[in-house]
Every structure is written in structure tokens, then in C-alpha cells.
Amino acid sequence: MSSPPATPSAIEVTDLVKEYRGSDGSLVRAVDHLSLTVAAGEIVGLLGANGAGKTTTLRIIATLLRPTAGHARVCGFDSQADPVGVRRSLGYVSATTGVPDRLTARELLTSFGRLNGLTDAEVSSRVAWLIDTLALTSYADRPAGRLSSGQRQRISLARALVHDPPALVLDEPTNALDVVGSRSLLDTLEHLRENGHALLLSTHRLHEIEHRCNRFVIIDAGRVVAAGTRSELVGPTGDLESAFFRAVAGGISA
Amino acid sequence: MTDANQLAVDASEREGPSPPGHWLASAWAVAAFQLDRLMTRPRLAMALVGALFPPAVMFAAIRTAPLDRNMAVVMIYALIPEALCVLGLLVTMCPVVADELERGTWIHVAIRPGGRRSLLLGTFAAAVLWTSSVAVTGLLLTLFIAQLTQPIGLAAMFIALIVLSCIGRAALFALPAVILPKRALIASVGVAFLVEYMAGFLPAVVNQVTVSLRLRSLLVEWMGWRQQLPVEMMLFVDMYPASIQIIAVVILVMVLLTVACFILNRRQFPPSAEN
Numbered sequence: 001m002s003s004p005p006a007t008p009s010a011i012e013v014t015d016l017v018k019e020y021r022g023s024d025g026s027l028v029r030a031v032d033h034l035s036l037t038v039a040a041g042e043i044v045g046l047l048g049a050n051g052a053g054k055t056t057t058l059r060i061i062a063t064l065l066r067p068t069a070g071h072a073r074v075c076g077f078d079s080q081a082d083p084v085g086v087r088r089s090l091g092y093v094s095a096t097t098g099v100p101d102r103l104t105a106r107e108l109l110t111s112f113g114r115l116n117g118l119t120d121a122e123v124s125s126r127v128a129w130l131i132d133t134l135a136l137t138s139y140a141d142r143p144a145g146r147l148s149s150g151q152r153q154r155i156s157l158a159r160a161l162v163h164d165p166p167a168l169v170l171d172e173p174t175n176a177l178d179v180v181g182s183r184s185l186l187d188t189l190e191h192l193r194e195n196g197h198a199l200l201l202s203t204h205r206l207h208e209i210e211h212r213c214n215r216f217v218i219i220d221a222g223r224v225v226a227a228g229t230r231s232e233l234v235g236p237t238g239d240l241e242s243a244f245f246r247a248v249a250g251g252i253s254a
Numbered sequence: 255m256t257d258a259n260q261l262a263v264d265a266s267e268r269e270g271p272s273p274p275g276h277w278l279a280s281a282w283a284v285a286a287f288q289l290d291r292l293m294t295r296p297r298l299a300m301a302l303v304g305a306l307f308p309p310a311v312m313f314a315a316i317r318t319a320p321l322d323r324n325m326a327v328v329m330i331y332a333l334i335p336e337a338l339c340v341l342g343l344l345v346t347m348c349p350v351v352a353d354e355l356e357r358g359t360w361i362h363v364a365i366r367p368g369g370r371r372s373l374l375l376g377t378f379a380a381a382v383l384w385t386s387s388v389a390v391t392g393l394l395l396t397l398f399i400a401q402l403t404q405p406i407g408l409a410a411m412f413i414a415l416i417v418l419s420c421i422g423r424a425a426l427f428a429l430p431a432v433i434l435p436k437r438a439l440i441a442s443v444g445v446a447f448l449v450e451y452m453a454g455f456l457p458a459v460v461n462q463v464t465v466s467l468r469l470r471s472l473l474v475e476w477m478g479w480r481q482q483l484p485v486e487m488m489l490f491v492d493m494y495p496a497s498i499q500i501i502a503v504v505i506l507v508m509v510l511l512t513v514a515c516f517i518l519n520r521r522q523f524p525p526s527a528e529n
Contacts, residue, residue, distance in 0.1 A: 020524060055525045062365050065522045087367045096358035102290060114283035115366045117276035159362060 010167040010198030011038040011061060016070035018056050030056040032222035038198045045213035046202040047244055053222035054202040058169045062092045074167050091160030091168040095175040097152045101145030105136050105155045109162055116163040130158040134188060150181020167198040174205055186212055210240040218247040277368050284376020292384050301388045304342060308333040309395035326400050331473055334389050335419040340446055342385030347427040348442045350377040351435035355527055370518045374428060382420045389416045411476045415469055418503050422465030425510035432518040457489040463506060467492055468499045
């Protein structure tokens with residue numbers, strides 16, 4: 001197992017390429033020489049249309065897919081050379097929460113704490129801390145099948161944090177949420193940033209994250225077409241959505 | 255706020271393998287989770303039907319014509335360690351990956367250190383426990399109805415055969431479950447038919463790697479039938495002692511599970527696979 005080098009970025013993607021074999025046998029390039037970084041204490045928004053390669057990129061970072069070329073590193077651990085190091089350092093939240101209806105939040109978190117190899121004492125203190133910090137107390141012992149989408153997504157976030165990872169990737173976490181649930185979740189993400197977590201957040205709901213992310217990376221057909229802070233992308237006037245459309249149309253250079 | 259140096263320190267603490275026993279605890283966490291999933295009303299109803307099927311057949315057989323002890327034992331063997339165990343494991347072991355993909359839980363399990371291995375081994379344990387429980391319940395009811403002599407000895411023998419059948423077949427079905435998750439049920443039925451019930455009866459080297467040969471051989475030995483076996487039936491059993499048969503099943507299970515874990519660790523599922 002390799003030693004993690006000291007790295008300024010919690011998440012570092014370098015020249016990433018991912019090709020799939022299509023159903024007709026042709027080669028489809030989902031990610032095309034994509035590079036990005038996320039530092040500790042930073043939220044980076046990964047923006048792109050459907051099929052732009054956002055989910056594939058996040059899943060390569062999370063060791064769920066292997067890249068065709070390039071590297072993804074989390075806290076210095078390479079996703080291919082040391083996937084276990086990456087998995088210990090990373091939490092993953094997806095649009096589909098995958099929270100079983102029959103389990104309560106407490107049961108689910110306990111189960112995933114054990115799955116992460118925590119001892120019983122570590123599991124109980126960590127679960128109690130998450131329930132308190134993420135404000136799950138009022139429904140922590142209710143089966144998830146009786147909870148709202150927002151509550152289930154908060155449980156999913158707690159599950160991603162159960163092993164105390166310094167980095168998080170979130171794949172459209174607010175997709176199924178109403179305004180209240182979405183704002184509450186994004187407030188929590190900002191709180192995590194303040195505590196030094198590195199967050200890479202993919203979403204289609206640009207207005208929700210426009211003023212919450214430190215930087216944005218806009219991708220189209222697997223390539224980075226624009227990257228920078230809001231003010232760098234948007235300029236003194238305008239909004240992120242207009243900047244997004246300009247970037248996708250080729251108007252802004254990365 | 256965490257700075258980069260702090261992050262590197264945190265990262266170095268995340269190195270190294272899990273302490274011994276942690277992966278067993280992880281697998282047990284999955285097993286408990288899977289057993290909870292099996293406690294739904296439809297699954298419990300299925301278990302009840304499964305457990306009542308062998309005694310119902312035995313009852314019907316006894317009412318039709320008197321059965322001698324040996325014939326009753328063969329019938330119990332065919333109904334429980336063979337048919338019921340295989341059916342139970344098809345339901346519980348085959349969807350090990352497909353269920354997670356469908357429910358959107360695969361990524362949350364696969365991203366954990368050792369998560370894929372724990373998923374496979376935990377589901378294996380849950381499938382064996384659930385199927386064995388159903389089969390033992392069916393066995394006890396069947397023995398009660400059959401009213402055979404020396405029922406405790408027969409029960410002990412059949413419980414051993416049930417456990418070996420369950421661990422052997424669950425490991426066997428793990429392979430199609432990880433190679434063809436979306437068609438695992440059909441593939442496992444094919445494997446059961448081709449490997450266990452065709453290759454298993456071929457008097458050739460290939461039958462040495464089947465569970466059915468080991469179970470039949472154990473039945474013949476434990477029932478003391480070896481001396482009375484017609485010459486042509488000798489081709490369908492192995493003449494090594496029971497301990498060798500049990501060791502052969504355990505080795506087969508370890509090899510199959512190791513291969514299945516290796517394949518599952520290498521599997522990549524594109525996002526579209528979860529739809």
C-alpha cells in the first residue's frame with residue numbers, strides 16, 4: 001500500500017479519460033482528459049448537462065469505475081493504486097438515496113459504521129454525533145419508509161459521513177428535494193465546508209448553488225469547458241445559468 | 255478549518271489494512287441487514303410454503319402406499335437437501351448484486367473498504383442461515399409425519415447434509431450472481447441443472463467438483479448402504495470416507511467464494527446499470 005504524499009488538494013483529478021463500449025460495439029468517450037482539484041474547506045460545483053460525464057467522473061473518484069487513462073486521487077491516495085485508502089477518505093452521496101424503507105436512521109448508520117470496520121464503541125459515539133449534528137433526532141428511530149425525501153437524503157448524508165471522511169462527493173443530492181429540504185441540505189454542506197471538509201458537488205439546479213460554491217467546473221461531452229469562481233465565470237453582471245450556457249456553447253475558455 | 259497538512263496527517267492515519275476480525279464484523283453487519291430484508295411477509299410466506307412442502311409430499315406418499323425406511327430416506331434427501339435447499343438459495347443468494355443495483359444501494363456498499371467482499375460474504379451467510387432454517391423446519395415436520403425408526407440419528411444426518419448443501423450451493427450460485435447479476439436467477443438455474451444434476455451424475459472427473467456427488471456419497475456412507483449398493487450405482491458415489499467428502503465441500507466453497515469475491519472486486523457497473 002502506497003504512502004499518501006502531502007497534497008494541497010483533497011480531491012485531485014488529472015487528465016482523466018473514461019471510455020465505455022457502446023451497445024453497438026463502438027467506443028464511447030464519457031470523460032475526455034478532465035482535470036480538477038478540490039481543496040480542504042472548499043465546495044466545488046461540477047456542472048454539466050445530462051450525459052456530460054459528471055456521474056462517471058464522480059464514480060471514478062469514488063473507485064466505483066476504473067479510468068481508461070489519467071488519475072483520480074483523494075487525500076493523496078490513488079483510486080487505482082490504493083482504492084482502500086480512497087474509500088476510507090471519501091464519502092459519497094447520490095440522488096437515489098438507497099435508504100431501505102424498513103431500517104431506521106440509527107440502524108442504518110450503525111450497520112454502515114460496522115461495514116466501515118468501526119468498533120462498537122466507535123459506532124455508537126459516531127452515530128450519536130451524526131444524529132445530533134445533522135439534526136436527525138426527531139426521526140432517528142422511525143423506519144425510513146415513513147420519512148420525506150429530504151429526511152432520507154439527510155440520512156444518506158449521515159451515512160456518507162459515518163467514517164468521518166475528509167472529502168465528500170455528492171451526485172445531484174438535491175434532485176428529489178423540495179425547496180425546504182434542498183436549502184436545509186445545502187446549509188449542512190456549507191457547515192461541513194466550514195469544518196474543513198472538501199466537497200465536490202454535481203447538480204443541475206444552478207440557482208441553488210450559485211452563491212454557495214467556492215469554484216465551478218463546467219463540463220460538456222466529458223471535457224472541461226470552463227472553470228473558475230462565480231465572479232470569473234459570470235462577470236460583474238449576469239448569472240451562473242447564462243455563464244453555463246455560454247460555456248457549453250464554447251463562449252468561455254477554461 | 256482543516257489545512258492541507260492536517261489533511262495529509264489524516265490521510266496517513268487511514269492507511270493500512272483493517273484489523274483482523276473487522277472484515278468478519280462487516281460481513282456480519284451485511285448478514286444482519288439481509289436477514290432483516292428476508293423478514294418481510296411475502297418472504298416469510300414463501301418460507302412457510304417451502305417448509306410445508308416436503309411434509310405434504312411425504313404425507314401424500316404415505317397415504318398412497320406404505321414406504322419402507324430406505325425409500326423414505328431417499329425421498330427426504332431428494333426433497334430437502336436437494337430440491338428445497340436449491341430453491342431457497344436461488345431466492346436468497348442469486349440477487350446478491352442485482353438487488354443492490356435495483357435498490358440504489360450498490361454504490362453505498364461498494365464504496366466502503368471491503369464493502370464488496372462483505373456484501374458477498376454477508377449475503378452468503380444470510381442465505382445459508384435462512385435456507386437452512388426453512389429446510390430444518392421442513393425436515394423435522396417430515397420426520398414427524400414419516401414416523402421412521404431412529405429419528406434423532408436421521409435428523410442429525412440430514413441437518414449435516416442440509417448445512418453442506420446450503421454452503422456448497424450458495425457458493426456455487428455466487429458465481430453467476432456476480433458475473434451476470436441481472437440474469438443471475440436464470441444463470442443459476444442453468445448452473446444447478448448442468449453442473450449439479452447433469453455433470454454431478456457423470457462418472458468422470460467433472461463430477462468431483464460438484465456438491466451433489468459429495469452429498470450422495472455422504473448419504474450412502476452414513477446410512478450404511480455402501481455394501482448393499484448395486485454395482486451400477488457405485489458409479490454415482492465417491493468411495494472416500496465422510497471426512498474427505500466434507501473437506502472436499504469446504505475446499506470447493508472456499509475456492510468458489512474466493513473467485514466470486516475477486517470477480518466482484520473487479521466489476522464496474524456504469525450508472526445506467528442501476529436503472
